[in-house]
Amino acid sequence: MSKTYKILLVEDDLSLLKIYSNKLKISGFDVSVAITGDEALRKVKTELPDLVLLDLILPGKDGFMVLEEIKSDPKTKKIPVVILSNLGQESDIKRGKELGAIDYLVKSDIGLMDLVAKMKRYLT
Amino acid sequence: MATLIFILFIILLGAIFYISYLQQRVSRIKQEEIKKTEERRSSFISIISHQLRTPLSIIRGYLEALVTGDQGKLNDGQKEYLDEALKIDLDTIKLVNDYLKAVRLDTEEIIVKPEPIDLYAIVKMEVNKLAPLAKASNCELILIEPSNNLPKVLADPIKIKQVIENILTNAIKYTDGKGQATISLSYQEGKVQFLSKDNGVGIPQGEQEEIFSKFYRGKNVIGKDTQGSGLGLYLAKMIIKALHGKIWLVSEENKGTSVYFQLPTQS
Numbered sequence: 476m477s478k479t480y481k482i483l484l485v486e487d488d489l490s491l492l493k494i495y496s497n498k499l500k501i502s503g504f505d506v507s508v509a510i511t512g513d514e515a516l517r518k519v520k521t522e523l524p525d526l527v528l529l530d531l532i533l534p535g536k537d538g539f540m541v542l543e544e545i546k547s548d549p550k551t552k553k554i555p556v557v558i559l560s561n562l563g564q565e566s567d568i569k570r571g572k573e574l575g576a577i578d579y580l581v582k583s584d585i586g587l588m589d590l591v592a593k594m595k596r597y598l599t
Numbered sequence: 600m601a602t603l604i605f606i607l608f609i610i611l612l613g614a615i616f617y618i619s620y621l622q623q624r625v626s627r628i629k630q631e632e633i634k635k636t637e638e639r640r641s642s643f644i645s646i647i648s649h650q651l652r653t654p655l656s657i658i659r660g661y662l663e664a665l666v667t668g669d670q671g672k673l674n675d676g677q678k679e680y681l682d683e684a685l686k687i688d689l690d691t692i693k694l695v696n697d698y699l700k701a702v703r704l705d706t707e708e709i710i711v712k713p714e715p716i717d718l719y720a721i722v723k724m725e726v727n728k729l730a731p732l733a734k735a736s737n738c739e740l741i742l743i744e745p746s747n748n749l750p751k752v753l754a755d756p757i758k759i760k761q762v763i764e765n766i767l768t769n770a771i772k773y774t775d776g777k778g779q780a781t782i783s784l785s786y787q788e789g790k791v792q793f794l795s796k797d798n799g800v801g802i803p804q805g806e807q808e809e810i811f812s813k814f815y816r817g818k819n820v821i822g823k824d825t826q827g828s829g830l831g832l833y834l835a836k837m838i839i840k841a842l843h844g845k846i847w848l849v850s851e852e853n854k855g856t857s858v859y860f861q862l863p864t865q866s
Contacts, residue, residue: 488653494660501669532649561652562645564703565710583652583692587663 480598481505483524485515485541486559487533491582495528495559495590502591512536516544519551525598529576531560531567539574546575555597559590644702651695658688697830701813709841711758715751715865718759718791719744719784725763726782729771738771738778738797745784752791752862758838759862762846765831766795766858773856774799790844790861797857802850810848811836835860 482499486492487510496506507522509515512533519527519541527545531538538558545551558571563581571579577597580590662685664670666678673681726742733740770780780797802810813833832846839846839860850856 488657490657491653491660494657494664497669498660498664561649561656563648563699564641564644566641567645581652582656583659584696587660588667 479503479505480525480594481507481522482594482598483507483509483515483518483522483527485509485512485527485529485533485538487511487530494587498587498591499594502594504594510534512538512541515541519545519554520548523551524554526594527554527556528559528594529556531558531562531571539570542571542574542576557593557597559585640702644699647702648699652692655688655692655695659685659692662688697834700834701830709758709837711755711838711841713753713755713842716754716756716759717749718752718754718793718862719749721756721760722763722782722784722793725760725767729764729767732768733771733780736771736774736778738774738780740767740771741779741781743781743783747786749784749786749791750864752864754842754844754862755838758842762835762838762860763793765835766793766860769831769858770795770797770799770856773797787861789864791864792859792861795858796855798855801852801854801856802848803852807848807850811846832858 482504484492484496484499484506486495486508489510492508492510496508499506507518507524509518510533512535515527515529515533516536518524529538529541533541536544538560542556542558545554545556552575555577556575557578557580558576559580559582560567561582563584568579578593580593585593662681665673666681666685723742726740730740767780767782771778774780774797778797778799780795780799782793782795785792785794811832813830836846839862842862844860844862846858846860848856848858
């Protein structure tokens with residue numbers, strides 16, 4: 476990648492945060508992290524990342540609320556959001572897509588290499 | 600007399616209205632109960648999904664990071680151990696996913712989004728995807744290209760991949776070494792027919808109907824060194840049914856199993 480893309484990783488599990496952020500950094504992305512919904516919203520507005528990788532179960536505002544706010548703010552609505560969650564019911568996937576997520580990934584089903592490949596596909 | 604009839608008529612009318620009111624009330628209470636039960640089940644599935652999958656995802660992440668060398672080079676012995684641990688983690692994720700799917704199928708109608716698809720292309724993709732597993736299990740997957748162009752089928756691509764994967768994984772798992780599974784497609788009675796024919800352990804007579812039931816595993820494979828939830832063919836049947844197709848099998852113990860499914864074509 477010639478340009479360095481910035482990903483905001485929103486994840487409240489510290490082990491997963493470490494795993495994903497390390498892998499994305501090794502793969503050439505600039506990674507910013509947030510562990511609560513409110514922190515995620517603050518960082519989306521101030522940092523304007525190229526993509527948001529968003530968990531759903533978060534302390535405070537949940538991922539759906541965060542996604543809704545990102546998509547309702549003219550300043551941030553064009554930022555692509557990919558949901559990365561261990562919830563995987565059809566109703567969750569449908570809701571996430573209806574709120575504007577470009578993809579819905581289930582953490583246990585996606586390997587690190589596949590995750591990096593998806594990020595590259597969405598950003599380059 | 601007329602007054603008496605009138606009073607009786609009014610009482611009867613009142614009774615009818617009252618019974619109707621009670622029926623509506625009972626029906627409303629029942630619907631509310633059903634809704635509450637569904638909400639509780641859905642919430643239960645969400646909690647289980649999150650709590651079981653999260654530790655498995657963390658283990659997967661750490662192991663993958665090690666196996667791919669992100670934390671430094673490994674020697675062959677270390678890599679072998681970590682590969683084995685990762686395989687067990689992935690198998691467990693699959694089991695959890697299967698159980699969750701089965702619970703969901705109890706609570707909601709399976710949702711399919713049929714669209715015209717090239718079934719052969721999808722089968723080929725799945726065969727290629729499973730080739731490493733087949734090789735590791737000493738089983739050969741042979742895909743026969745159809746002699747004629749087949750019409751597109753109406754199916755949900757994601758769900759049909761799951762069906763094919765479940766059938767082929769069984770063929771690989773239950774061929775007892777030096778196995779072979781031949782996969783072919785044909786056009787039959789206005790439908791596209793899939794066939795996976797293996798030379799595996801087969802299914803005993805008398806169990807061939809039950810094999811499509813939830814959590815059922817053949818008596819001849821229980822206790823063998825194979826993992827299974829007894830959900831693969833159950834899920835396959837539910838999906839094929841939702842796609843207005845049909846699925847069945849022909850099997851002989853110690854000779855092999857042929858699994859068929861048919862799907863409607865785009866017309």
